[in-house]
Every structure is written in structure tokens, then in C-alpha cells.
Amino acid sequence: MDQLALMLDPALDQPLHRQLYAQLRAAILTGRLRPGQRLPATRGLAEQLGLARNTVARAYDDLLSEGYLEGRVGAGTFVSAALVGQAAREPAAAPWAPPLSPWAARALGGGAVTGVDLPAAPPFDFRPGTPDWEAFPRRIWWRLLGRRLRAGELGRYPDPAGYRALRAAIAAHLAASRAVLCQTEQVAIVNGTQQAIDLLARLLISPGDRVVVEEPGYPEARRVLSAYGASIVPVPVDGRGLSADLLPSEGGARLVYVTPSHQFPTGVTLSLDRRLRLLEWARRHDALVLEDDYDSEFRYAGRPVESLQGLDRAGRVVYLGTFSSVLFPPLRVGYVVLPAGLVEPFVAAKWLADRGTGALEQQALADFLVDGHFSRHLRRMRRLGRARRDALLASLRRHLGSAAAPPLAETGTHVLLPLRGVDESTALGEAARRGVGVYPVAPHYLAPASAPPGLLLGYASLSEAEIDEGVHRLGDALRAAAR
Amino acid sequence: MDQLALMLDPALDQPLHRQLYAQLRAAILTGRLRPGQRLPATRGLAEQLGLARNTVARAYDDLLSEGYLEGRVGAGTFVSAALVGQAAREPAAAPWAPPLSPWAARALGGGAVTGVDLPAAPPFDFRPGTPDWEAFPRRIWWRLLGRRLRAGELGRYPDPAGYRALRAAIAAHLAASRAVLCQTEQVAIVNGTQQAIDLLARLLISPGDRVVVEEPGYPEARRVLSAYGASIVPVPVDGRGLSADLLPSEGGARLVYVTPSHQFPTGVTLSLDRRLRLLEWARRHDALVLEDDYDSEFRYAGRPVESLQGLDRAGRVVYLGTFSSVLFPPLRVGYVVLPAGLVEPFVAAKWLADRGTGALEQQALADFLVDGHFSRHLRRMRRLGRARRDALLASLRRHLGSAAAPPLAETGTHVLLPLRGVDESTALGEAARRGVGVYPVAPHYLAPASAPPGLLLGYASLSEAEIDEGVHRLGDALRAAAR
Numbered sequence A, B: 001m002d003q004l005a006l007m008l009d010p011a012l013d014q015p016l017h018r019q020l021y022a023q024l025r026a027a028i029l030t031g032r033l034r035p036g037q038r039l040p041a042t043r044g045l046a047e048q049l050g051l052a053r054n055t056v057a058r059a060y061d062d063l064l065s066e067g068y069l070e071g072r073v074g075a076g077t078f079v080s081a082a083l084v085g086q087a088a089r090e091p092a093a094a095p096w097a098p099p100l101s102p103w104a105a106r107a108l109g110g111g112a113v114t115g116v117d118l119p120a121a122p123p124f125d126f127r128p129g130t131p132d133w134e135a136f137p138r139r140i141w142w143r144l145l146g147r148r149l150r151a152g153e154l155g156r157y158p159d160p161a162g163y164r165a166l167r168a169a170i171a172a173h174l175a176a177s178r179a180v181l182c183q184t185e186q187v188a189i190v191n192g193t194q195q196a197i198d199l200l201a202r203l204l205i206s207p208g209d210r211v212v213v214e215e216p217g218y219p220e221a222r223r224v225l226s227a228y229g230a231s232i233v234p235v236p237v238d239g240r241g242l243s244a245d246l247l248p249s250e251g252g253a254r255l256v257y258v259t260p261s262h263q264f265p266t267g268v269t270l271s272l273d274r275r276l277r278l279l280e281w282a283r284r285h286d287a288l289v290l291e292d293d294y295d296s297e298f299r300y301a302g303r304p305v306e307s308l309q310g311l312d313r314a315g316r317v318v319y320l321g322t323f324s325s326v327l328f329p330p331l332r333v334g335y336v337v338l339p340a341g342l343v344e345p346f347v348a349a350k351w352l353a354d355r356g357t358g359a360l361e362q363q364a365l366a367d368f369l370v371d372g373h374f375s376r377h378l379r380r381m382r383r384l385g386r387a388r389r390d391a392l393l394a395s396l397r398r399h400l401g402s403a404a405a406p407p408l409a410e411t412g413t414h415v416l417l418p419l420r421g422v423d424e425s426t427a428l429g430e431a432a433r434r435g436v437g438v439y440p441v442a443p444h445y446l447a448p449a450s451a452p453p454g455l456l457l458g459y460a461s462l463s464e465a466e467i468d469e470g471v472h473r474l475g476d477a478l479r480a481a482a483r
Helices: A014-028 A043-051 A054-063 A081-089 A102-109 A138-151 A166-179 A193-204 A219-227 A273-285 A338-355 A359-370 A373-403 A423-434 A463-480 B016-029 B041-048 B053-065 B081-089 B102-109 B136-152 B164-178 B194-205 B218-227 B271-285 B342-353 B360-371 B372-404 B424-434 B462-483
Strands: A069-072 A076-079 A189-190 A210-214 A231-238 A253-256 A286-291 A318-321 A334-335 A414-418 A454-458 B069-072 B076-079 B188-190 B210-215 B229-239 B255-258 B290-291 B317-322 B334-338 B414-418 B454-458
Touching: A014 A054, A054 A069, A102 A210, A102 A219, A102 B342, A138 A359, A138 B136, A138 B290, A166 A189, A166 A318, A166 A334, A166 A359, A189 A193, A193 A219, A193 A253, A193 A286, A193 A318, A193 A334, A193 A338, A193 B102, A193 B342, A210 A219, A219 A231, A219 A253, A219 B342, A253 A273, A253 B342, A273 A286, A318 B372, A338 B102, A338 B194, A338 B218, A359 A373, A373 A463, A423 A454, A423 A463, B016 B053, B041 B053, B053 B069, B053 B462, B102 B218, B136 B360, B164 B188, B164 B317, B164 B334, B188 B194, B188 B342, B194 B218, B194 B255, B194 B317, B194 B334, B194 B342, B210 B218, B218 B229, B218 B255, B255 B271, B271 B290, B290 B424, B360 B372, B372 B462, B424 B454, B424 B462, B454 B462
Parallel strands: A210 A231, A210 A253, A253 A286, A286 A318, B210 B229, B210 B255, B255 B290, B290 B317
Antiparallel strands: A069 A076, A189 A334, A318 A334, A414 A454, B069 B076, B188 B334, B317 B334, B414 B454
């Protein structure tokens, strides 16, 4: 009966035996209890739920008298076999599905939405964008949560723009680390980058508007932009990032979505001349640039490149960042730096979307930044990131040899491994069979069929030993796939 | 310099003096440091920031040599007065505001969005929907957060449908307390009711679709539905709730948004015959009913009324609930019970909107329910709610006498106080002057001009003494307003 999650509440006006009656009846009608299934004895269930036996007996009696249960002498109490028809009929004979909107058709039309059905993680999971949860200073986080719970400024709805001290700390952090130029007022807190893109899309896109994306690029951004009716214009990415000279000169575009620091998924960095060309193009065509700086915290070689936002003098850049990828993914806190003219509409849209991000996490995060824990944690994550990147490159050389070209790995926490003479889905299957999770690059292309085969390997959450064993198995998988 | 929130990060590749340089430059360019403003002495700033004095001096030197600062002999270091033009010009000469989408025009067109600019709370704040934060068992909550942080299942992205154990606990709770009939799979977790309405609106509404709302009703729901292009059909509310016999017989509607347990804002309960009529109408017209059960946990008299969802046999009802209004508002966790055919599109929309609700809160909340803390807390909140409701009714009799009719107060945690011979906005102003926050009913009407004047008083977060003093002052305010 455990799976029934029976939960009785003495606080309710309804007596306990009626609550139990209602829950058992619901379990029968929804099919959680099957016709013919045996119920536990009243004594056992009473003990399990901490009830008087009489309470359980009354619930059973009511269900027996209404025909939901039947007793068999000497055998116990069972869900009535006569209910087979009823159980199937009752809640909603033919499950009714309402017709969906054009938004839904566009959003859900392109096949299954990734991420909705996350499979269990394989033993060696190279999932990109997953930081090392074991490295997160949980005790400190818990202490900060406790401090804010005690301080008790949680009685009212939060400011939909975000907790002010957190916004100020983010502005200062971005100025120092990314040369982002902004006032506290321009920073808004969201539940992660995905929400920022969603809110901007609905504020800015009219059906038919052209939107430039990187090819290949981040599929979830593309899907959200399409859902609001954008006409997607892919611009190819090469070794220096988005080909800014191929931006549409005729007709312009409403929006450009880019990942300049560490292009997703290829890992290249947008060159300075192209940055300037992109900004000039945006100014000329009155387009807004969405700069998604999703993992710029990690850089192992070369000079850090300033953010696009910091280079922009025309207020055409929206800067997106997240804490999920350095702290822990289910912490749904990200931020967006807006041109002054977009702040008010954005905050109103956020309010209408969900009234604001949870305040306790925001307050704890503000302390985490201001008290220096964030710096210390970043330092540690960078050290781990560098060691794991080195381990990955060494393991690739060791186990794959010339079967794969050495990937670009100067920044970020994942690499794109080009495949030679191996089919992507065969490789994925062989890897999965060996307990290795690697991720296909094809879905990142608007035209997957023309995509050069490749695998994405995130290495932030695996130890060096796990990386080596995982790559070892991947080598076996690729050799098997090549046959 | 405190307001500059300077934050230096030794973990960065950039040396500290360059970080300080970049932040001071940003402060100057964005106008946080004004031309002519004096900077602190290097020694003082170095001490304040815990830096070597030399580090600060190098940053100042660079800024001096680039003309951002100027030194005056014997007087110190100042932001260059010559930057007056530059500071105003640099970041974005004329702040550029991009043209907005039809969604934005519809969402933001109807005047300021409430809630975006929350004023400071007055001493006697009768804001509806605000539970008593002081009554929340923070130590228990903190302990549960700690338990889940230690258990450490937070390394991956959360399931966008929600944490399964929480969904099961909600299904069980709703079956027992609200006769809601559902499987765990039909429960999805959202960041509060507002997000549920937003996601459903985008999934279901095509521009021009008719949507029925209560008149008066919840303005934020109306605004979100309109933003997606719904044509709003108001149906009047009387003493038995939504006038189900006035539902449009011609043309039907796509969606009906209702608050049957405790109509917002009037406080009436939808009668059983109207419930059945509404469901029959929805079945006939293939309309979906959104049942917002926002504060059904509170009932002080009469028999609890079953949810609409529990009465429905055609799978036409979506049930919305929230934890914010019994726990604390900045806890952004709500839930929605969906007809089976809507689960998959809803979860995909949630994933595209923000990838899922924060997992730590969901896990702690699951424990809070399963371990019985929620029942105990509810019991306490109901006891408090009843005592405060009684106090409010007594204070209204004592201080207002016949100036106001006794309001309906059998359920929920707010009342609607009809006003006689007093203008609503004058009353609000007089109350505010006396430190009393009461809320106008007019914005809840689609046609505010024809609204009978009234005030909303939430009483859940005030002590009995505060209620009495608040109502005493409100009496003075109403007498002053009547003059």
C-alpha cells in the first residue's frame, strides 16, 4: 500500500475514516488499486497509518456497502472485480485532449522536447552543463539559508525584478570579471537562462519576425524563439565563431542569439573583429543581441575576452548568465542585464509569468557572493575544471588516438569531439551499451542531416579516474561502431 | 563608496588592480560616480577592501592617465569634470527601446502591471493573500532543507514535471482534503498559480479565442489571458458565485477561469447546482475550466464543498493550487492537476519556459507534507485564521457600526467590505494617511467605473490587536472620507 501514499490529516473537518474512505475510493477509481487486488488487513493498515483499527474498519465498511470492495470469507478484503468496467469508465471515459494554440503547435511540433524525459544517468555520464555537485559547499549554503530564514524578510511577495542586494552583487561581479557595464537597476533575476529567453521572446517577437541564430546552436533557444512565431535565420559558425559577414544585409532581423565566449556546441570563441562587426550590424538594423554567456567562468588558456555587452555603446545587447552551471543545476537562479529601455517591460513580463523568483535562494545567493564564498568556489571549480580538461585531453589521446581530432578546449566545461567514419547514432548506442553517456551534435543543427557527425562530452562532474575509464569505454564503442 | 558595491575576486585571471580599475571606470561611465565627485584616499579604500595600498594606487593611476580621474594638489582625487559629456554619452546616448510584440502591447497596454512596484508595507497592512510569516515553522523548514542538501540528489536538472514524491504527496493531500481525483502523473509543479495560468494560456489560446472570467475577478489572470490574445467574456458573480445560467450559449468559449471555493474578490462560494451547470456547459462546448483553489484551506463555517475537479467526469477541469498562501509567499511553489491529455504538452511548455522549478524546495516540501508538518501547520493557521476573522468582524462592528455591511467571511483569509456613500480612492487615501493598507475592489472589475465601491481586507498576517487598531483607524478614515 506504500505506493498509494495515503495521507490523513487530523486537521481537516472531515473525520479520518471518511478521509481514508475518499482516498481508497479515489485509488480504486483511478486504477491505482486494481479490481481483484487484496487490501491489507484492518489491523495492519491501522498500525501503519497510526490510526485506531476502528477507523480503518469504518472506511472498509462504507466501501464494502457501496460495492467498491468485496469480502471473501477467510480470505480478506478485495477491490471489487465488478468494477472493471467502472474503473475504466469513471474518471474520463475517453481522455479528452483540448485543441492547442499556434504557440503550442510551433513549440511542440518539432518532435519531442529534450529534457522532458530525462533517462537515468549512466555510470559515466558526460552530460554538458552539469557541474560537480560534490564540490558544492553545501554546509555553507545551508548556513546562509538558515541565516536568512531567521532574519525573516520572507513575509511578502518578492520584488519581481529580483532581490536588490543580489542584483547589486551581480552587477559588481560582472563589471570585474566580464567588463559588463551596467547599473543595478538593469539587472533582473530569472529562474535561469531559459526563462530569460522566453520572456524576451514574448516581449520582442511578432509572428514572422526574423531571428538570427548560430548554426549549429542551442536548440532550446531556437525552439522558444520559433514558438513565438520567429522566422529562424541560421548563420554558420566557423573557427572564429558566428560568421558576422554573413548576417543578412537585406531586411535585417529583430534579434540575434549568440554564445560568444564559448560557442554552444562548438566551443569556439567569437573573434574581436566579428564582435565589433556584429554590434555595428545590430545598431544599423535596430536588432537586439542576446549574449548568452552560459559558462564564461571557465577559461584555461589565452586572454579573457570582454563581453559583447561591454563593447556595445548603443544599448543593443542583452546579457544572460546563470548560477546553475557553477553551483547546482536545480538552483533555478539566473540573471539578465537589460538595456535601460527594456527593464520595465521585462519586469512586468516576469511578474505576469510567475510573480518573481523564490526569495530565500536569492537572499542566500546574495550573501554567497558578498561574503566571498562565490569567489572561493569559482576558484575551486576552475582548478577542478582545468585538471579534468587536461585528463580528458590525455585520455582522448591515449584511448582514441587518431580516431578523433583533438577538440577545442580552451574554455568552458565541454568539448565537441568530431567523429571520423562513424555514424553518430551508432556511436551513441555503442557508448550507452558500455555505460557511457555522450550527446549527439546533430540536434544542434537546424538541418541535422547535413551536420558533420560529432559527440558532446561535458567533463565538469566526473573525476579524473572516471573520465579515463569513460573515454576508454568510448574508444571501444567507437571502434565497434566503425565496423 | 559603499553604494558602489565594489567586489574584487582574487580567483579571476585579471589582477586585482585591473578589476578595481574596471569597476571604477564602469561606475564613472554609468554615472554611479558623478563628475567632480571625490574618491576616497588610497589608504582608506585599501583598508576597506582588504587590499594592498599599492593595488588601489595602480588603479587610480591608470584612471588618471586615461582621463577618468583628475588629481587636485592637496585636495585629493576626483572624477574628471571633463567627463560630463562623456558620462552622459557613453553607455547609450539616447536609451534605445526596442519595439515590442503584440503580446507585450496587450500585456502592458492596460496600464501599470500591479505588483511590479510594491510600496513599503504600511504599519497596518491588510494585504490579501499574505500569510503570517511569524507562524511559519522556520526551524523545521531549515532542518528539512539541510537533510536534502546532505542527501545530495541535486546534481542534475530537475524533472520539469516536478519532484515525483512531492507530486504523489499533493495527489494524496488533494484527494483527502478536496476530493480531487487524480493520479500522481497528472500533478505538475509550477512556480505558483500565476505560472500555471501563463503556461495554460499559451498552450490553449489562439488570438481571438473567447475566455470566460468572473466579473469581478482576479485581474492578473485576466491580463495574462488577454496577453495571449483571448477575447474576454465577463460573466457576473452574485451571492452564489458565477452566474452559470449566463454563460454564453452561442459560440461557447475556449476556457473558463473560476475561483469556486472562495470567489476572488467577493468571497462567495459557488453553489452546487451552478457547479454542475458549469461542468455540463463546459462538456457541451468543449471548454476547459480552470479551477483556481487559491485559499480553500481556510473554512470556518458550513460544510466544505468538493472541488469542481472532483465533480467532473469529463476531464474538463484543470485544478490550480499553491503553497505560497499558507507557507510563505516568496516560496514559489504551486501545482496544477491536469486532464491526462494535457500533461505532456504542459510539461514540455514548462521545460521551455524555465526548465523546471527549483528542486531543493520541492524535496523539502515533499518531506514537509509526508512527515506531517504540513497538517500541523495548517491546523495552526486555521486556528489563527478563525481567531483573526472573529476579531476582524468584531472590530468592524465596534468601529464602523452601520457604516459598512458585515462582509462574507465563511472561508478564506480576506473579506470584501462594501462601502456606502464613500468614494473608494478617497477612502484609500485617508486610510494610507493613517498607516492602514486596504485594497480597492475596482481594479478587479473589467469595467471599473461601474463597480460598487468596496475595500479588500486580508487579515491572515495581522495579530488580533493589530486588526483592532487597524480597523479603528480605518473607521476614522472612512468618516473623514464621507465628509
